[in-house]
Amino acid sequence: MFSADIYQKRRAGLVHGELRGLLLFLGNVDAPMNYRDNTYPFVQDASFRYFFGLDEPGLAGLIDVASGNATLFGTDPGVDDIVWTGELPSLAERAARIGVSASRPYAELSEVIQEALRTGTPVHYLAPYRSETVLELAGLFGTTAMSAKAAFSPALTRRVVALREIKGAEEIAEMESALAVTRQMHIAAMKASRPGAMEYEVVGLMEGIMRCHDWQLAYPSIFSRRGEVLHNHAHDQRLDAGDLVVNDTGASSKSGYASDITRTIPVGGRFSERQKPLYQAVLDMQLEAIKALRAGVRYLDVHKLAARVMVERMTALGFFKGDANEIVESGAYAIAFPHGLGHQIGLDVHDMEALGETLVGYDETAERSPLFGLGYLRLGKALKAGMVLTVEPGIYFIPALIDAWQKEGRHAGFINFEVFQSYRDFGGIRIEDNVLVTETGSRVLGEPIPKTIEEVEAIMAG
Numbered sequence: 001m002f003s004a005d006i007y008q009k010r011r012a013g014l015v016h017g018e019l020r021g022l023l024l025f026l027g028n029v030d031a032p033m034n035y036r037d038n039t040y041p042f043v044q045d046a047s048f049r050y051f052f053g054l055d056e057p058g059l060a061g062l063i064d065v066a067s068g069n070a071t072l073f074g075t076d077p078g079v080d081d082i083v084w085t086g087e088l089p090s091l092a093e094r095a096a097r098i099g100v101s102a103s104r105p106y107a108e109l110s111e112v113i114q115e116a117l118r119t120g121t122p123v124h125y126l127a128p129y130r131s132e133t134v135l136e137l138a139g140l141f142g143t144t145a146m147s148a149k150a151a152f153s154p155a156l157t158r159r160v161v162a163l164r165e166i167k168g169a170e171e172i173a174e175m176e177s178a179l180a181v182t183r184q185m186h187i188a189a190m191k192a193s194r195p196g197a198m199e200y201e202v203v204g205l206m207e208g209i210m211r212c213h214d215w216q217l218a219y220p221s222i223f224s225r226r227g228e229v230l231h232n233h234a235h236d237q238r239l240d241a242g243d244l245v246v247n248d249t250g251a252s253s254k255s256g257y258a259s260d261i262t263r264t265i266p267v268g269g270r271f272s273e274r275q276k277p278l279y280q281a282v283l284d285m286q287l288e289a290i291k292a293l294r295a296g297v298r299y300l301d302v303h304k305l306a307a308r309v310m311v312e313r314m315t316a317l318g319f320f321k322g323d324a325n326e327i328v329e330s331g332a333y334a335i336a337f338p339h340g341l342g343h344q345i346g347l348d349v350h351d352m353e354a355l356g357e358t359l360v361g362y363d364e365t366a367e368r369s370p371l372f373g374l375g376y377l378r379l380g381k382a383l384k385a386g387m388v389l390t391v392e393p394g395i396y397f398i399p400a401l402i403d404a405w406q407k408e409g410r411h412a413g414f415i416n417f418e419v420f421q422s423y424r425d426f427g428g429i430r431i432e433d434n435v436l437v438t439e440t441g442s443r444v445l446g447e448p449i450p451k452t453i454e455e456v457e458a459i460m461a462g
């Protein structure tokens with residue numbers, strides 16, 4: 001948690017725009033795993049945390065735009081709670097920590113909302129993504145769940161995105177502290193990925209490092225020799241010499257900032273001659289993309305640049321035929337790179353996506369593509385200095401996709417299907433870093449994590 005003045009400044013950024021009325025931020029509540037008192041690890045709503053800092057369930061923040069005053073709604077712990085949880089700060093104490101002078105019992109929130117509705121005062125809130133929040137909004141506004149979900153405020157969303165997408169120095173420092181632990185996790189995984197090891201043993205080792213800091217994962221770990229399965233959450237396979245393992249794992253910092261790193265590991269410690277040119281192609285895609293980043297550049301164009309680098313490398317290896325630009329524009333390249341180049345990252349690993357992927361990642365500078373592959377690009381718009389995003393190209397051999405396209409002859413003029421077929425047991429490669437955009441370029445955050453062929457092999461040999 002940051003000092004109170006950071007949250008005061010962030011909230012001031014909301015009242016100095018075009019918004020009128022009340023701004024409502026509902027924090028998350030505990031989510032039961034299998035019965036009410038056995039809950040998933042608590043994850044706070046990122047927008048609530050951004051403006052109101054507190055990382056506890058059952059809170060709401062309300063801002064009156066006209067006066068600029070903020071109120072924290074919550075419940076003071078009673079002795080019955082303290083018996084189970086130990087001493088807890090009062091609601092007023094929690095409000096003071098974030099520079100909010102007014103606090104009220106949560107039960108009074110509905111009266112405030114009802115009064116606003118009676119007087120025609122607009123109440124803005126962000127799109128809810130949890131059913132508990134949908135139901136809470138429906139109760140507060142006296143409407144149906146469907147209506148409550150639909151009535152979120154695009155104007156508040158735009159304002160929140162404008163503030164959250166430009167990271168302050170304190171946020172960059174948090175992300176780099178998360179990356180320091182994530183770096184240890186990735187290096188430990190490289191060293192432990194020996195033939196015969198089970199995937200879950202390596203995952204346990206990595207996640208143990210994160211738990212030793214009392215931190216949480218930013219997202220469920222992906223660690224798999226079946227790296228062509230883009231978000232493969234199974235960890236039940238034995239590693240064999242010659243496998244490539246995609247390790248997409250990241251911890252969240254103490255204040256909840258995410259890291260999101262992928263490395264691809266050659267089990268046995270050396271990349272094979274068959275793996276090397278494709279690994280190098282992914283690395284070149286990433287390095288060229290990072291080099292192209294700066295304020296004003298559209299991420300859509302950086303994605304296409306990475307795709308073009310891949311197509312050029314893979315054409316030289318016999319996978320594609322024809323003009324590289326045409327192969328990119330047609331979408332044929334997506335047979336090997338079927339996801340987006342990256343996304344913003346911050347308090348959420350896919351930062352602000354809960355507010356609406358297209359609303360956050362696209363604007364008048366870029367339209368979302370309907371093409372398979374490019375359509376999964378979550379961030380297309382022109383970049384601004386202060387944004388932090390992931391750059392995560394990959395090459396994958398997905399047998400079901402190769403078979404389907406071959407059967408229907410899709411992009412047959414550009415794709416040598418026989419060559420793709422001969423790699424159907426290859427797996428996948430992804431390399432991902434977290435990068436700060438600046439006016440003149442970019443900076444890869446955190447201390448470097450081995451990623452060249454030489455660096456990865458040296459760590460594994462050591």
Ligand code: GLY
Binds near residue numbers: 260432
């Ligand atoms: N770790 C999920 C992603 O890279 O988007």
Ligand code: MN
Binds near residue numbers: 248249260261262392
């Ligand atoms: Mn990732």
Ligand code: MN
Binds near residue numbers: 260343390432
């Ligand atoms: Mn990512």
